[in-house]
Amino acid sequence: MMNDTLTSDVIGRRVEVNGEHATVHFSGIVPPVAGLWLGVEWDNPERGKHDGSHEGTVYFKCRHPTGGSFIRPNKVNFGVDFLTAVKNRYVLEDGPEEDVNEQIVIIGKKPVEAIGFDSIIKQQSQLSKLQEISLRNCAVNCAGDRGTIAKACPNIRKVDLSRNLLSSWDEVLDIADQLKHLEVLNLSENKLRFPSGSSSRTGTFPALKVLVLNRTGITWAEVLRCASGWPVLEELYLKSNDLFISERPADVLQMVKLLDLSSNQLIDENQLLLIAYLPRLEQLILSDIGISSIHFPDAGTGHKTSMFPSLQYLVVNDNQISQWPFINELDKLQSLHALSCIRNPLTEGSKEAQTTRQLIIAKIGQLKTLNKCEILPEERRGAELDYRKAFGNEWKKAGGHQDPDRNRPHEEFLRAHPRYQLLCLRWEELLRLEIYKFLSAGVPLCTPARQPQRGRARPHGGARARACFRTPLPARLLSGPSPRQSWTAQSSFRAVETPSRGGRGDL
DSSP states (O other): OOTOOOOOOOTOOOOOOOEEEEEEEEEETTEEEEEEEEHHHHHHHHOOBSEEEEETOOOOOOOOOOEEEEEGGGGBOOEEEEHHHHHHHHOOOOHHHHHHHOOOOETTTTTEEETTTHHHHHHHHOOGGOOOOOOOTTTTOOOOOOHHHHHOTTOOEEOOOOOOOBBHHHHHHHHHHTTTTOOEEEEETOOOOOOOSSTTTTOOOOOOOEEEEEOOOEEEEEEEEHHTOTOOEEEEOOOOOOOOOOOOOSSSTTTEEEEEEEOOOOOOHHHHHHHHEEEEETTTEESSSSOOOOOOOOTTTOOSSSTTOOOEEEEEEEEOSSSOOOOHHHTTTTOOOOEESSSSSHHHSSOOHHHHHHHHHHHSSSEEEEEEEEEOHHHHHHHHHHHHHHHHHHHHHHTOSGGGGGGOOOOHHHHHOOTTTHHHHHHHHHHHHHHHHHHHTTTTOOOOOOOOTTTTSTTTTTTOOOOOOOOOOOOOSSSSOOOOOOOOOOTSOOOOOOOOTTTOOOO
16 A cells, blocks of 8 residues: 555556555545546546546556546555565565464365464475466566566465566566576556557566466567567467457477467457467457358368468367358368367257268268267268268269269369368269178168069079078268169179168168
8 A cells, every 4th residue: 555645656466455456647635636646547447437637637558447446545555575475465464383384175064174284384384395476466567576486486376466466567577587497477457558669678488388367468469579578488378468460470380289379369360370370379369259261372272281280189169150161161270180169150049050060071081079969970970871861962063973073163163172082082082992892791771672472473493592681781871962883783682772761872
């Protein structure tokens, strides 16, 4: 807290008032009321009362018409330095021995004595041994005296500084420069001022592998400017920053394997192409960005794109995807193995959720996991055969034919069903192999021979025709465009035509 005689420069400082965070934009007198006031803009605009003006005079500006307030300095918490927050959270205060030993923990509704709880607390109190610390919502505002963090906590590798009172990237660097082994840093919900010029201090994080900057207000240009200091970064989280991807990363972010751009509503498909050549990007999270289409211009129908060469897992939940061409394009990604695509018009609007799942599986050939559910070989087999059957007539009308010399489906069909031709060829070959296996095993592939009606002559030779039953090949194998097959019926059996039944085609 600070009193009413506040004289230091507080403009731009982050503050906390009764659990709500704000940024100071004004310090001074607000007539006709006497005394010193702070003009703040709240992170939550519903907390404020005005836009920074009072009785016709504009004292500061807010992004929201009700985002501002005037508050007395003694009502405001300006926070504490990093090491003070660590000690407040982790250092054991001196007290009676029995108070530490007799710890009671509530599990469900039953109190349970926690044996050894005192040793855990004592171990955490040894700051030099700490490797992971969480200071979320601890009002951290700066590093404190130079060198004190490195001396007290030299082994820290993971730090959660989310929702604190840090106001600038310089303050972050003052802390991080003293943590030489830092691998994971979470700065979410700190409204930070980032370097704006080429000569600005950006800092270096030599060991940092995971950086979380959700809701920090960072821009894409600032990301690229600071990224030169993250040489081994593997995971970058940029959720809810109103990002607009304005340029392609050049010599930065080259080690990133996971990139989270969720809830950045300004991003569109053209901007995504600017990050399409990050060489090691394996996971891309694009939930809630409003995207409805995507296109890889370097790859035609049935070909693989050179974009996103390492992308294995794509998340596009909570978007506006409503058309199948979006799914068709994803089959062009050469490494895509897992997809999450829930809460989109394409998936939510359908009454047949299982059918939608089957279509996605059939359209993306290399997919192994869909919406966090593994795609087993039998499920893929069924999905592709059902897909082949469902669009068989449409394929024929479009110019498709069993004879390769006459098979010329028009371009519109191929764009709508880019994998259909491949599936026909694949399952024709598999059908041949299955039939070969059955024949090699001596299993007949025909329906019962027609028995002569009572009172009529037996077939030529007078021998009783032996009944044989068609092997239960999966119905899906016998559906859709009929493969060109020919074989000779086994001796002593009459070859008969299998009647079309239950949607099955002819053998």
